[in-house]
Amino acid sequence: MGQRKKIILNAIRHRAGNFVIQEFLHEHETLQRFNSSSVNTIRIQTLYLNGKCTAVTTILRMGGDGAEVDNACSGGISVGIHPDGRLYEFGYDNQTNQYRGKKGIVFKDTVIDQIPNLINTAIEAHVNEFPLCKYIGWDFIIDKDDNPICIELNSCQNGHLIFQLSAGPTFGERTQEVIDYCKDKPFTYKQTSFSNTPR
Numbered sequence: 001m002g003q004r005k006k007i008i009l010n011a012i013r014h015r016a017g018n019f020v021i022q023e024f025l026h027e028h029e030t031l032q033r034f035n036s037s038s039v040n041t042i043r044i045q046t047l048y049l050n051g052k053c054t055a056v057t058t059i060l061r062m063g064g065d066g067a068e069v070d071n072a073c074s075g076g077i078s079v080g081i082h083p084d085g086r087l088y089e090f091g092y093d094n095q096t097n098q099y100r101g102k103k104g105i106v107f108k109d110t111v112i113d114q115i116p117n118l119i120n121t122a123i124e125a126h127v128n129e130f131p132l133c134k135y136i137g138w139d140f141i142i143d144k145d146d147n148p149i150c151i152e153l154n155s156c157q158n159g160h161l162i163f164q165l166s167a168g169p170t171f172g173e174r175t176q177e178v179i180d181y182c183k184d185k186p187f188t189y190k191q192t193s194f195s196n197t198p199r
Contacts, residue, residue, distance in 0.1 A: 025149060028142040030112055031060075034102055038063025038070050041139040041151065042081070042115070043163070044122040047174055049134055049181055053127050055119045056171050059163050060087065060112070061139075062102060072162045079107050080167025085115035092165040114142050121148050 012019075031040040045057040057080070064075025072078055072094040079091030079099075089108040091099040101107050122138045130136060137154035160170055171178045 025141060025151070026144040028114075028144055028146060030114065031062075031142055034060070034062035034105065035065065035067070035070070037065070038067050038076070039141055039151070040070050041141055042112075042118060043078075044119060044138045044140065045163070045170065046122050046126045046136050046138065047134065047171060047178070048126050048131065048136075049174070049177060053123050054174065055083070055122060056174055057163055057167050058083070058115065058119065059166055060091075062091075064093075077102060078162045078166040080163075081112060081115055083116065083119060085112045086110070087112070088167060090166075092162055094162065096165060114146065114148065118142075118148050121150075125150070 025039065027039055031042075034040050040060065040062040043057075043059045043061060044055050045059075047054055047056045059078050060081055061070040061072070061076055061078050063070040064077070067075050070076040072092075075093065077091045077093050077099055080088035082088070087107040087110045089100065091102070091107055093099070099107070101110075118140050122136075122140070125138070126133070126136055133155055135155065138150055139152040139154070141149050141151055143149050164170055169175055
């Protein structure tokens, strides 16, 4: 019996129930080459405002060497992606260290051909599935058969610091539109994120 099977059977024996079993995803070589120990995701942030849905920021997130996740806080690097799939010149880690590439891959010379399709997929899903949500961060991988797979979506805490370092202002050319929208909406939270003091 293999070691992995022993670990799984032991976990099953010591749990009362309620298991989450996920399909194993094999990542496309296009993304895997950046770091083979982690799933490397493409974060597409879509804004659906005033009847218009666009991808405002697209980022490639890659894990650090030996890491199992691609998060910046776990040693990962983020690099911006232009709408045509070209990577920005520099990527950044959580300490704001700047990188021109990774594993011999020069970011500015790299194109991820699947990006236009991924952007269209995210926009269609936002409009059709979540029309009441204004802003979503979608985490995609590309599987070994070249299919886009959404593994997570985020409606808050979208990692703005590292993403803005990597790809510029979050809302890009729609920034003023977002400011104007927010100016007309009352701020209704009862307390700040930094204290328990009611506002």
